[in-house]
Amino acid sequence: MRAWLQRLLDRAGQVGAAPDDSSETLLQKRLTVALCAGTLPLTIGWSLIYVAAGAPIAAAIPAFYSLFTPLNTALFAWTRNLGIYRFSQLLLILLLPFLVMLALGGFRSSSAVILWAALCPLGSLLVEELRKTLLWIVGFVLLLVIGVLVEPYLAPPGLPEELIRWFFVLNIGAVILVVFGLLYTFVGQRNYFQERSEMLLLNILPREISETLKVGPRTIAEQFDDASILFADVVDFTPMAAGMTPLGLVELLNDVFQCFDSLVEKYDLEKIKTIGDCYMVAAGVPRRRADHATALVQLALDMQAAVAARSFGGRQLALRIGVNSGPVVAGVIGRKKFIYDLWGESVNLASRMESQGRPGTIQITERTWRLVKEAFACEDRGTIDVKGAGPTRVWHVVAGRPLPEARR
Numbered sequence: 001m002r003a004w005l006q007r008l009l010d011r012a013g014q015v016g017a018a019p020d021d022s023s024e025t026l027l028q029k030r031l032t033v034a035l036c037a038g039t040l041p042l043t044i045g046w047s048l049i050y051v052a053a054g055a056p057i058a059a060a061i062p063a064f065y066s067l068f069t070p071l072n073t074a075l076f077a078w079t080r081n082l083g084i085y086r087f088s089q090l091l092l093i094l095l096l097p098f099l100v101m102l103a104l105g106g107f108r109s110s111s112a113v114i115l116w117a118a119l120c121p122l123g124s125l126l127v128e129e130l131r132k133t134l135l136w137i138v139g140f141v142l143l144l145v146i147g148v149l150v151e152p153y154l155a156p157p158g159l160p161e162e163l164i165r166w167f168f169v170l171n172i173g174a175v176i177l178v179v180f181g182l183l184y185t186f187v188g189q190r191n192y193f194q195e196r197s198e199m200l201l202l203n204i205l206p207r208e209i210s211e212t213l214k215v216g217p218r219t220i221a222e223q224f225d226d227a228s229i230l231f232a233d234v235v236d237f238t239p240m241a242a243g244m245t246p247l248g249l250v251e252l253l254n255d256v257f258q259c260f261d262s263l264v265e266k267y268d269l270e271k272i273k274t275i276g277d278c279y280m281v282a283a284g285v286p287r288r289r290a291d292h293a294t295a296l297v298q299l300a301l302d303m304q305a306a307v308a309a310r311s312f313g314g315r316q317l318a319l320r321i322g323v324n325s326g327p328v329v330a331g332v333i334g335r336k337k338f339i340y341d342l343w344g345e346s347v348n349l350a351s352r353m354e355s356q357g358r359p360g361t362i363q364i365t366e367r368t369w370r371l372v373k374e375a376f377a378c379e380d381r382g383t384i385d386v387k388g389a390g391p392t393r394v395w396h397v398v399a400g401r402p403l404p405e406a407r408r
Contacts, residue, residue, distance in 0.1 A: 094120035105156025111167030221331035227284035231354035252313035293371035322353025362397040
């Protein structure tokens with residue numbers, strides 16, 4: 001059953017599809033074609049059975065549907081006009097079972113064939129706007145009322161009682177199977193699109209922030225007293241970029257940043273953003289952790305090792321990395337193109353550690369050094385004049401194991 005549905009959907013997905021169709025439009029086209037073309041074997045079978053049972057008028061109605069639908073579907077494949085195709089097919093699905101019921105003499109003698117008309121409003125729920133579905137369900141109820149009113153005046157063709165009972169089974173069972181197949185496909189496709197959307201959202205925002213924003217768009221801000229921030233950029237990137245093609249430049253940065261992304265994921269850190277060739281990472285936000293400085297310095301060492309171990313775009317690169325620790329404010333502001341960002345003097349100082357650092361070094365502040373000095377060998381580089389902060393004592397991280405002179 002599942003394989004049959006998948007093959008039908010694959011073929012249906014090619015009918016009337018346009019290159020600029022959204023995923024929602026493509027899904028509506030697939031379901032519409034699957035609903036209309038997928039019922040053709042049943043309508044052909046019903047028509048043949050009615051002919052054999054001596055009900056030619058009842059047989060002519062599903063036969064008309066069996067002839068009209070392939071032609072209409074071919075026209076849709078040519079025009080790609082989903083609105084006309086959808087309306088005409090749903091109208092047939094609504095009216096033709098009602099006409100079959102009239103031809104067979106009423107609800108019971110037709111084995112409740114009007115149940116097929118329920119596919120119109122049910123199918124409309126999946127392939128149309130919600131407000132249009134209300135019109136179809138009203139039409140279906142009106143046909144039921146009309147059927148009750150005219151049934152006393154109808155003349156049944158005298159189908160065998162055994163055939164009527166079996167048609168009850170066939171009509172009810174087939175309608176339920178068709179509805180189940182459509183819902184099964186719709187739910188599966190919807191879940192697929194939701195998973196893709198969730199994946200894209202989590203690539204932009206931390207999970208905790210995305211869950212909050214799903215409840216409703218609002219300003220999100222939180223104070224973190226203990227966090228660490230890392231900035232890294234490629235040494236001499238501007239003159240190097242001047243001699244590269246735009247595509248080559250983007251591919252090089254993509255290669256470098258993908259390498260860094262894997263390391264960030266390894267240590268469960270939070271990538272904040274990239275600005276040109278600058279890469280910003282934080283630890284301790286939005287998930288607080290006691291080892292925020294240690295984890296971030298270890299990331300910096302791994303980033304240096306990864307860049308030194310290979311070439312990118314045929315070039316050997318060097319990094320300049322700066323790290324600082326302290327209080328930050330983190331959150332999301334604005335209404336569009338959300339970004340999880342950090343603010344505060346700790347962020348500014350981390351940026352200065354990178355911009356005023358030496359090529360190939362990891363420069364950290366005294367606050368970070370006090371948090372990592374037992375885990376890493378650090379070299380005291382004295383005091384430098386930092387823009388906006390004045391004289392600032394800095395260290396360079398040189399190894400992952402502390403040297404004797406580093407324990408002071």
